[in-house]
Amino acid sequence: MIEWASRVSLVVLAVLAAALASAPALGADSRPQAPDERIAVKDNFFSARSVTVHEGDVVRWVWHGDNRHNVTFKKVPAGASKHGAKTRSDGRWQRKFRVQGQYRYVCTLFTGMRGTITVEAPAAEPSGDAPLSAREQPAAGLSADEPR
Ligand SMILES: [Cu+2]
Numbered sequence: 001m002i003e004w005a006s007r008v009s010l011v012v013l014a015v016l017a018a019a020l021a022s023a024p025a026l027g028a029d030s031r032p033q034a035p036d037e038r039i040a041v042k043d044n045f046f047s048a049r050s051v052t053v054h055e056g057d058v059v060r061w062v063w064h065g066d067n068r069h070n071v072t073f074k075k076v077p078a079g080a081s082k083h084g085a086k087t088r089s090d091g092r093w094q095r096k097f098r099v100q101g102q103y104r105y106v107c108t109l110f111t112g113m114r115g116t117i118t119v120e121a122p123a124a125e126p127s128g129d130a131p132l133s134a135r136e137q138p139a140a141g142l143s144a145d146e147p148r
Contacts, residue, residue, distance in 0.1 A: 035060035035094055039115065043067045044107070046115035053097055054123040060094035061085060069107045077101025077119075 036057035040047040043065035053059060061071055071085035071093065080099035087109065097103070097119045107113040 032094075033058045033096065038062055040064050041069050041071075041107075044069070044110040044113045046107075046113065049114070050116045050118070052118040052120060054120055055100050056096065056098065056122055057119070058094050058096045059117060060092055062092045063088060063090045065089075067110070069109060069113070071105050072108050073103060073105045075102070075104040077103070 037051050037053050037059045039051060039059060039061045041061050041063045044067060046061075051059065063069065066089065068087050068089045070087040073082040073084050076082050077099045078101075080097075080101065080103065081095075083095055084105065085093035097117060100119045100121060103117040103119065105115050105117070
């Protein structure tokens with residue numbers, strides 16, 4: 001009886017180990033993500049003023065004007081970050097939008113310089129560099145050459 005129980009736990013451990021080995025590493029991706037949308041920071045407006053992206057997308061603001069501007073979030077969905085860009089006159093800044101909903105931001109230096117980001121459900125299509133899923137490969141025992 002004891003032997004049987006330890007065999008069962010060995011099998012359980014083996015299954016757990018296999019599951020862990022095949023799981024993707026969490027939080028391993030620290031590379032800067034290419035932006036999904038770009039917003040120009042000009043004198044004195046954001047262009048485009050209203051942008052719609054998908055959950056998980058990155059938006060990049062690029063400073064083009066001569067004046068100094070910032071990106072200050074005034075209203076974000078519950079649980080979302082208000083992280084914005086400090087005042088500057090050139091360069092770029094980007095952030096990822098992880099929570100669906102509407103984000104309103106302003107440049108605090110110029111009245112009326114404002115913008116909106118709308119974050120929708122995640123895009124259905126995986127990004128282009130995603131590996132082929134197992135579903136797209138022929139099922140075991142079926143040759144791709146067999147007539148259908
Ligand atoms: Cu400004």
